[in-house]
Amino acid sequence: MQTCQVFPGLILEDTIGPWCGFYPDEGRYVAVGSADVGVTFTAFGDIARAVIKAASLGKSAPKQLHLGGDTKSMNEIAAIMRRVGGRDIEVAVEELEKYKAATLASGGDLAGK
Numbered sequence: 372m373q374t375c376q377v378f379p380g381l382i383l384e385d386t387i388g389p390w391c392g393f394y395p396d397e398g399r400y401v402a403v404g405s406a407d408v409g410v411t412f413t414a415f416g417d418i419a420r421a422v423i424k425a426a427s428l429g430k431s432a433p434k435q436l437h438l439g440g441d442t443k444s445m446n447e448i449a450a451i452m453r454r455v456g457g458r459d460i461e462v463a464v465e466e467l468e469k470y471k472a473a474t475l476a477s478g479g480d481l482a483g484k
Contacts, residue, residue, distance in 0.1 A: 374434075375426075375436055377418070379413040379440075380412055387448075400461070400463070402445040412441055
């Protein structure tokens with residue numbers, strides 16, 4: 372049996388929520404470090420198609436599969452959501468060191484705070 376590691380970036384359908392700093396019901400997004408750094412998102416359907424295609428290659432399938440549906444920063448996502456949602460979205464940035472210190476002090480993950 373051959374294995375293939377799949378690296379899809381963030382899964383689009385599971386990322387836009389408070390666990391990643393997106394609070395769409397409040398019209399607020401919170402980035403850590405920078406709201407201008409791009410992150411790769413890939414949709415479930417695109418991941419499934421790529422995995423099925425790789426599996427169909429049999430022994431000639433790659434050992435690693437790097438997928439990248441789209442790369443957007445939090446500011447770019449906010450601009451898209453403003454355009455399609457017709458409402459304002461505030462983008463705040465939390466300093467990385469402050470976030471790290473608070474996370475370590477709490478003993479847990481503060482992504483959904």
